[in-house]
Amino acid sequence: MAVFSIHGDIIWTEEPGSFRSVNNGYLTIEDEKIVSVSSSAPSCRIVDAEDCLVIPGLSDLHLHAPQYAFCGLYMDEELLDWLNNHTFPEEGKYADAEYADRAYSKLVRDLLRGPDTRVSVFGTIHTDTTLCLMQKLEEAGFSGFAGKVNMDRNSPDFLTEKTEQSLAETERFVREAGKFRNMKPVITPRFIPSCSDRLMEGLSEIIRKYDLPVQSHLDENLSEIEWVKELCPYSSSYADAYDRFGMLSSKSIMAHCVYLNDEEIELMRKRGSFIAHSPSSNANLSSGIAPIRKYLDAGLKIGLSSDVSGGSSLSMFRIIQDAISVSKLLWRLKEGSGRALSFAEAFYLASKAGGEFFGKTGSFEPGYDADVVILDDSADSTILRPELSVEERLEYYVYAHAEKSVKAKFIKGRKVFSEE
Amino acid sequence: MAVFSIHGDIIWTEEPGSFRSVNNGYLTIEDEKIVSVSSSAPSCRIVDAEDCLVIPGLSDLHLHAPQYAFCGLYMDEELLDWLNNHTFPEEGKYADAEYADRAYSKLVRDLLRGPDTRVSVFGTIHTDTTLCLMQKLEEAGFSGFAGKVNMDRNSPDFLTEKTEQSLAETERFVREAGKFRNMKPVITPRFIPSCSDRLMEGLSEIIRKYDLPVQSHLDENLSEIEWVKELCPYSSSYADAYDRFGMLSSKSIMAHCVYLNDEEIELMRKRGSFIAHSPSSNANLSSGIAPIRKYLDAGLKIGLSSDVSGGSSLSMFRIIQDAISVSKLLWRLKEGSGRALSFAEAFYLASKAGGEFFGKTGSFEPGYDADVVILDDSADSTILRPELSVEERLEYYVYAHAEKSVKAKFIKGRKVFSEE
Numbered sequence: 001m002a003v004f005s006i007h008g009d010i011i012w013t014e015e016p017g018s019f020r021s022v023n024n025g026y027l028t029i030e031d032e033k034i035v036s037v038s039s040s041a042p043s044c045r046i047v048d049a050e051d052c053l054v055i056p057g058l059s060d061l062h063l064h065a066p067q068y069a070f071c072g073l074y075m076d077e078e079l080l081d082w083l084n085n086h087t088f089p090e091e092g093k094y095a096d097a098e099y100a101d102r103a104y105s106k107l108v109r110d111l112l113r114g115p116d117t118r119v120s121v122f123g124t125i126h127t128d129t130t131l132c133l134m135q136k137l138e139e140a141g142f143s144g145f146a147g148k149v150n151m152d153r154n155s156p157d158f159l160t161e162k163t164e165q166s167l168a169e170t171e172r173f174v175r176e177a178g179k180f181r182n183m184k185p186v187i188t189p190r191f192i193p194s195c196s197d198r199l200m201e202g203l204s205e206i207i208r209k210y211d212l213p214v215q216s217h218l219d220e221n222l223s224e225i226e227w228v229k230e231l232c233p234y235s236s237s238y239a240d241a242y243d244r245f246g247m248l249s250s251k252s253i254m255a256h257c258v259y260l261n262d263e264e265i266e267l268m269r270k271r272g273s274f275i276a277h278s279p280s281s282n283a284n285l286s287s288g289i290a291p292i293r294k295y296l297d298a299g300l301k302i303g304l305s306s307d308v309s310g311g312s313s314l315s316m317f318r319i320i321q322d323a324i325s326v327s328k329l330l331w332r333l334k335e336g337s338g339r340a341l342s343f344a345e346a347f348y349l350a351s352k353a354g355g356e357f358f359g360k361t362g363s364f365e366p367g368y369d370a371d372v373v374i375l376d377d378s379a380d381s382t383i384l385r386p387e388l389s390v391e392e393r394l395e396y397y398v399y400a401h402a403e404k405s406v407k408a409k410f411i412k413g414r415k416v417f418s419e420e
Numbered sequence: 421m422a423v424f425s426i427h428g429d430i431i432w433t434e435e436p437g438s439f440r441s442v443n444n445g446y447l448t449i450e451d452e453k454i455v456s457v458s459s460s461a462p463s464c465r466i467v468d469a470e471d472c473l474v475i476p477g478l479s480d481l482h483l484h485a486p487q488y489a490f491c492g493l494y495m496d497e498e499l500l501d502w503l504n505n506h507t508f509p510e511e512g513k514y515a516d517a518e519y520a521d522r523a524y525s526k527l528v529r530d531l532l533r534g535p536d537t538r539v540s541v542f543g544t545i546h547t548d549t550t551l552c553l554m555q556k557l558e559e560a561g562f563s564g565f566a567g568k569v570n571m572d573r574n575s576p577d578f579l580t581e582k583t584e585q586s587l588a589e590t591e592r593f594v595r596e597a598g599k600f601r602n603m604k605p606v607i608t609p610r611f612i613p614s615c616s617d618r619l620m621e622g623l624s625e626i627i628r629k630y631d632l633p634v635q636s637h638l639d640e641n642l643s644e645i646e647w648v649k650e651l652c653p654y655s656s657s658y659a660d661a662y663d664r665f666g667m668l669s670s671k672s673i674m675a676h677c678v679y680l681n682d683e684e685i686e687l688m689r690k691r692g693s694f695i696a697h698s699p700s701s702n703a704n705l706s707s708g709i710a711p712i713r714k715y716l717d718a719g720l721k722i723g724l725s726s727d728v729s730g731g732s733s734l735s736m737f738r739i740i741q742d743a744i745s746v747s748k749l750l751w752r753l754k755e756g757s758g759r760a761l762s763f764a765e766a767f768y769l770a771s772k773a774g775g776e777f778f779g780k781t782g783s784f785e786p787g788y789d790a791d792v793v794i795l796d797d798s799a800d801s802t803i804l805r806p807e808l809s810v811e812e813r814l815e816y817y818v819y820a821h822a823e824k825s826v827k828a829k830f831i832k833g834r835k836v837f838s839e840e
Contacts, residue, residue: 069804072819073812075744076762103803286748286760312741312819321732324495328706329746333753340706342496383523384489392493399492399732403823 003030005042006372006410008049009390012056012364013348016296020364021390027054029370032412037364049374052407053394056362057117057371058316059354062215062255062276062305064122065133065146066091066100068107071309079221079285079310084156087309091124091149092158100129107314108136112417113405114315117371118358119144120215120253120276122188125151125161127169131176138183141416143369144358147188147215148173152199155190167202174210182412184213186253191217192228192241204245213251215276216242219264220256221287239264248273253357255305258282258290265298274357275302277349279322281310289330292323292349293338303354304346317402320346343395370413373406423450425462426792426830428469429810432476432784433768436716440784441810447474449790452832457784469794472827473814476782477537477791478736479774482635482675482696482725484542485553485566486511486520488527491729499641499705499730504576507729511544511569512578520549527734528556532837533825534735537791538778539564540635540673540696542608545571545581547589551596558603561836563789564778567608567635568593572619575610587622594630602832604633606673611637612648612661624665633671635696636662639684640676641707659684668693673777675725678702678710685718694777695722697769699742701730709750712743712769713758723774724766737822740766763815790833793826 005028011021028035028042036042067087074086094100111119119137123130123146130148137146148170152163161169170187177185187207189195195203207214219225219238228238235241239260242248250272257275260268268275277290287310295302304319305311311319320343328340341349355362361369377385377397385393409417425448431441448455448462456462487507494506514520531539539557543550543566550568557566568590572583581589590607597605607627609615615623627634639645639658648658655661659680662668670692677695680688688695697710707730715722724739725731731739740763748760761769775782781789797805797817805813829837 069802071802072816073802073804073808075815075819106803280745283745283749286752288752289749325700325703326749329703329709329749330753332706332708333750382489382491382493383526384493388493395495396492399495401823403821 002045003028003035004045004047005029006047006049006054006374007041008052008054008374009393010037010054010364011390011394013344013352014363014365016345016348016353017342019344019347019391023390027364027372029413032370034364034366034368034370036366049407051378053375053377053390053397055115055373055375055394056351056355056364057373057409057411058115058350059118059303059358059362060116060306060316061120061253061274061303061354061357062278063119063308063314065104065107066094066124067309068314069103071314072312075284075312078223079287080223082285088156088159092156094124094126094129097129097132100126100132104133104136108140110314111142112140112409115373115406116316117143117373117409117411118355118361120186120357121146122215123148125149125159125166127173130173134177134180134183138180141411141414143182143411145184145186145213145215147186150189150199150203151194153196154193163196163199163202166199167206170203170206174206174212186213186215189216189247191224192238193224193231200245204247207246214247214249215253216247216255218242218254218257219259220282221285222259225259237261237264239267243267243271255307256282256287256290257295258288260295265295265300269299272301275300276305276307277302277323278305278307278311279326280312280319281307283322283326284312285310289326291330291337292327292341297338301353301356302349303357304350313402315402316350317398320350320398321402323349370410372410374408376407377401422465423448423455424465424467425449426467426469426474426794427461428472428474428794429813430457430474430784431810431814433764433772434783434785436765436768436773437762439764439767439811443810447784447792449833452790454784454786454788454790456786469827471798473795473797473810473817475535475793475795475814476771476784477793477829477831478535478770479538479723479778479782480536480726480736481540481673481694481723481774481777482698483539483728483734485524485527486514486544487729488734489523491734492732495704495732498643499707500643502705508576508579512576514544514546514549517549517552520546520552524553524556528560530734531562532560532829535793535826536736537563537793537829537831538775538781540606540777541566542635543568545569545579545586547593550593554597554600554603558600561831561834563602563831565604565606565633565635567606570609570619570623571614573614573616575614583616583619583622586619587626590623590626594626594632606633606635609636609667611644612658613644613651620665624667627666634667634669635673636667636675638662638674638677639679640702641705642679645679657681657684657687659687663687663691675727676702676707676710677715678708680715685715685720689719692721695720696725696727697722697743698725698727698731699746700732700739701727703742703746704732705730709746711750711757712747712761717758721773721776722769723777724770733822735822736770737818740770740818741822743769790830792830794828796827797821
């Protein structure tokens, strides 16, 4: 591949709390990587994004592909009822290759139109349709992880695997997923309540054997936490129940973490595991508000996630809005929660901080992967636009156009979507 | 005008907590009024909305027209800073007829594309441009109220009126607004901190003289409430400070009401005043969460409001989402807050309950004003759509397409917007 440069209004975050931007600048890319941001034109092919915003691709650290079909439905129930009444029956349908093909095609099409360049996705227990999901993501140009889900207890019959079969299918999934270049397999025990100790031990061996990442759920809902206490009387905490099986590491994503206690915070910090903060889902399912300021102060690694379909929108722009808004409510409602997230902080979480799980993405520093999103904010914008800074224009876009198609998107230097 | 009938999937709420619907039904309208909902075709002209959702128009009880230009901007500040740093400087620009014309044109254009049929709007202190706003709303077909704002203290020079002039301009505004058929004037003291007692007394006389409604702000933010205590040592509460001037009645809208105490709840109930519940704004400006379940149980009248631009979206669909979501968070975070709002309850607040302020609108009962919105949910919908009930389709639409144009809109039987 060659060198090229994107000409537009370039904005990104290298550290929490402050934007960097170059108005009317040039973002130069060589092969898969960012080379530089400059204010004068380099001598290479120029991609015209004049008067458009040019931002790093965002990372969605946690979403359930099979739940997208009911994204925005059944929001009147709490987690455990919602799982039994709606989520599990829908996930059961993904044994059917034709149904999965249709559903996953729509998900990938809609993801492609949005600002995400990296994703870490749950499939279902079904190996073949989860491979079909990976193939669709790979073909669309996405980079990231997808996992065949493991469940061998406390689940409806049609979603309960035999332990040995679950492990054998997981190894088959991992081996067959080896054919993809950018989408990689991730071990995906649904959560402690649906995975027996024997299953967790087996998964732990597979993780070591193939050196794999892990994704699961942690401390989402108070009833769930009580249940885990009953199920794991030997564990000192929910996080410890994963750690006993070697499932907390710098290659782990734990979704939600609404209620980490001090021991769990220290464990997550020591292991360098990532929190997938899911503000929209945590509100929709009445789970609560994760104390992100406290976790940031404790040095935990945090990215944002839509958690479709606990979250009712696929858009990471909407998740940025919600992350800010619930942090303000927590500050107001719970003494000692610390100050709310600023727009720049939330953007940093959605881009560079969450991106760290995938390597170097989500920033425009030299050597970062060239994951770039172009936003056309010229039409249907506020009448104030001519007076706004690049940062203000980005804030406006994130609030006003969360559900709108991006203008174009590049992943690792390759154009994967363009509005035209 | 003649009789006609809209053929589609019709859904509405007559009481909190439950929908009524007629799949593949006929909503018959004569002149300005709803006649009936039936499942067989009447013998009159049929408007084809087959396979579309047909819902009552929604009411936005509180929005600031001059703030729409920065809707979704400057969300990192709390109320009083946000007023001084952004809101007041922007409102100052509405002395300029040309600027106001441009800004209000965009607001009315965007309102017209959304699901609202009734609005109660704040202008600025400027009489002429507020009349221009009313004219645009009237011409677009809207029905409702708009107010010239009153401010004679604690405000920047360019937004501070002399008391007598404020009163004289208010009377001029009321008289000139008499020329409109559907948009009516509403007395609009901004809030206690920006209105002297003498101004409030004068406004009170104008209210009695012309038998006018009132709109203002009440108990939005803790610092504001402290300030009002200092300003009104003679009042037993913030609500009492309005009531002393006869400004609480069944023709009053008080926006926010995040922190009503028991005395204020009782006063609001006795007076039959409306609360404009602004969940999005109350989160964005770190104000808090209004305890809506408690207010409903106490028998208060409540509608929903965008509160643009404390609220970052004009869409009442988004406000429905936020009303539900913050009520879930309050239930979780504050003991004794009572159960969260269901989707049907929030829709009821946005339609019939808020609509009551304007008369009979927001329901499809015979004799109600024919305020009707048609939503096309056939394209770009979930793959589950063929299996969904009308109620589920509406929930999906409200979550997935909050910012999308409606297909068509009727106010008092007259088509005011159509996508084609």
